[in-house]
Amino acid sequence: MSNLEVQQLTDKHVMNTYARFPMALVRGEGARVWDADGKGYLDFVAGIAVNSLGHCHPAVAKAVSEQVRSLIHVSNLYHIEPQARLAKALCDHSFADRVFFCNSGAEANEAAIKLARRYGSEQAGGRSEVITALNSFHGRTLATLTATGQEKIRLGYDPLPSGFRYVPFNDLDAAEDAVDERTAAILVEPIQGEGGVVVPDESYIRGLRQLCDDKGLLLIFDEVQVGMGRTGRLFGYEHFGVEPDVMTLAKALGGGLPLGAMLAREEVAKSFPPGSHASTFGGNPVVCSAGLAVMKTILEAGLVEHCEAMGAELRQGLEALAQRFGFIREVRGKGLLLGMEMDRECGPMVQECMNEGLLVVLAGANVLRMVPPLTIEKADVDEALEILGRVLERVQGS
């Protein structure tokens, strides 16, 4: 099928929940993808921070193809070796003692909210409220869109679940003021992704930890976008020198397969006894085999360090562009989660970059976001910067 044929079929039969670009990607290798008409692109979107090993990484392809030949699915009524091994790998390399597996970021956050409520219900007086940040993004289920601090995402979905309260991000006083005897947890992204690539002060994240310790609250980090090496640390919280009580992962965790996880300390995980939560596909053998391959590759190939180095290269280039073009307000982010805030809407630039063979993505209307595979090389960074430079020059000229 051609780009146009796929587009026409989509327009006719797929729910119109995305404003899609007029092309269909059909093949990928490393940091490159090709559309149905054969045009190639350098992919600095990577499924929005999903394909961190690049497209069709041989280790993921091998793990998945071996697993689908021996066992594709069994119920969580039985033990599943790849699931147990992935849980161990995640616990070995994080603050956590136990993992609950699910299929997406929203479900991971849903699980975290449920765990926080159960844990809170066991505290003196019973606690159920979750404080989240304005401009956050936590998913699209009813509970997680309610947790999301953006009105446009909640629009039209009343009645929403109760028990959520929003405070400005990176404002410790506001968080302190919002805590009362009903508060069970504070849920934040250590670095906001969808909200515009916003890196908070170290003192904010450390202050949240202290606040939670003082008041007996759970600190939950949504690391769905920043986790698994993306920011130049295996987990985003490592930048701030504090650990959460609960953390959620998805996006890059399954190497492109749908895999989410909610991790917690033992004392908290105890609030989830048998029967309290479940997922048919969660921790499925195939996706967990992919997850194991991702984890192993990230660690053995030194991809976290590589991400930090390539992130520094890309950042330097973006900052040079910001010097050249006055309409760029700020370059933000960590590792290979980088954003450029402009004084105008960036949508047209995303389209222009695509025409020139570079895929980038928005993070809010005025922020151009780059989340390439962690495996990119210096030549890829240079190529992206060159295309971006050409596009920005035209923006300035227009």
Ligand SMILES: *Cc1c(COP(=O)(O)O)cnc(C)c1O
């Ligand atoms: C993408 C994202 C989610 C939602 O993940 P889904 O897999 O789309 O449900 C939640 N939180 C953050 C921080 C995200 O970036």
